Amino acid sequence: MDLSIVVPLINEDESLPELCSWIESVVTQNGFSYEVILVDDGSTDNSWDFIEKKGRENANFKGIKFQRNYGKSAALNEGFKASKGDVIITMDADMQDSPDEIPELYRMIRHEGFDMVSGWKKKRYDNALTKNLPSKLFNAAARWSSGIQLHDFNCGLKSYRRKVVKSIEVYGEMHRYIPILAKWSGFRKIGEKVVEHRPRKYGVTKFGWQRFVNGFLDLATIMFLGKFGKRPMQFFGLLGTLFFIIGFVSSAYLIAAKFVTEDFSLTNRPSFYIALTTMIIGMQLFLTGFIAELVTRNAPERNSYLIEARSGMQL
Template identity: 60%
Template sequence: MDISVVIPLLNEEESLQELYDWIAKVMQSNQFLYEVVFIDDGSTDKSWDIIQELSKKHNEVKAIRFQRNYGKSQALDAGFHVASGNVVITMDADLQDNPEEIPELYNLIIKEDYDLISGWKKKRYDNVITKNIPSKLFNWAARKTSGLQLNDFNCGLKAYKNEVVKAVKVSGEMHRYIPVLAKNEGFTKIGEKIVQHQARKYGVTKFGIDRFVNGFLDLITISFLSKFGKRPMHFFGLWGTLMFISGTTMAFYVGIVKLYRVFNNIPSILVTQNPWFYIALTSMILGTLLFLAGFLGELIIKSNSQQKHYKIKEKQNL
């Protein structure tokens, strides 16, 4: 199969039929063998009913329905798991991503041998204050932290080699950082393509301003994981050891000073009245806790069974 189009969605009943017809028209005009994988992330409108009707009429339509709303990252992870196309295209269901971009994205992966192509919505039709400006700040911080020179990390329209989506594990709210996750897995040929952004035709956005706050927190997480995710002891163990040694050194110093004063009959306060004693004790305790955190992190990694953090309620054509 040439292409798998993976579409996570939440309450997009108005746009689904139009989106599918548009995708099918593009695929058929380019003679692609394709599948469209809808992941219903706990919709409460008629989205699933429409998807069921589409899947009955068209064998290439496949679908997964979550038990409840788990988030876009979990929806993408489920879609990646079942995608079988040589190239996997992700796009949003709100008609703001243009299916006409698919052939060129496909060619960049197949003919130019890119591992991943990220869309860049250079001209946007979103609110400048609530979306455009925060998005620019977010992307600037992401570039500085990750080292990837992409202009639009959060664009839903992306293309991947199939082996890339099988290698990355998307959880939490890490869908913004799939290019970073791919880079961490050794897929280094990552490019960017300017894509057309369209104004929302139906409904309202499902994301508020809090997504940027969460985005920056996730950015810190992904930065840490990229460096120490597979070796937490190198971080926690190092700082734990340094703090424990520092605390031990301070405690040894306090003890030496006390003994010196005792042997030389110099009046002195009790050890427990010396503030350096408590600083030393605190450093030793924190050092021990950090070392244990690193040890537990190593155990968790070794015993991790890649558990999925979502529950599928039903499937169509899968």
């Protein structure tokens, strides 16, 4: 199968008929063998009724329905697991992503050799304060921390080589940082394409300020797991050792000063208590590293690694 199109959605019964008709027209004109996976993230409107109806009309349209709302990342993760195409394209269901971008996104994966291509909504129609400003902050933080020079990490319109989506797990709010997950999984050829951003035609935005905070927390999680997920002692142990040494040296200096100077009082000096606290924090961080190592060593996937190819071996 050439193409899988994964569309996460919640309460989009107004936009789905037009979106599905448009997708169907584009893929038919380009002669793709395809499937469209519509993931209903706990809709309370008639979205699922339409998905079932569309599936009866065209077997290429398939649906997954969550019992409740889990979020966009969960919807994408389930869509990725179900996808069978050589190229996987994701897009939002609110009609702000144009299906006309599908052929070029497909071509960049199949013929230019990209592992994934992220859309860039260079001209946006969102509210500047509630969406554009948070988006700029997210993108700047993601570029700085990951080294991936994309303008729009959060664009829902992306295309992937099949192996990419089968190698990553998306949860929380991590759909914003799929390029980073892909990079940590060893996929380095990440491209970008300017795509059309259309004004919202149906419904209301699902964006909230809570996602703004959660997005930064998930970014910190990704960066930590990517670097220290299989060796947490190297992070906590290093910090713990530094804190302990600083506290120990400071305490030793103050204690030595006590013996040299007769009127020197340790208990009246805040620096002494700060030094002791620093030593305690250092020991706690060190013990955290040990505990994290024990958890990691006993995890079922502790020795699970992504292997690209084998030669001359039978499994």
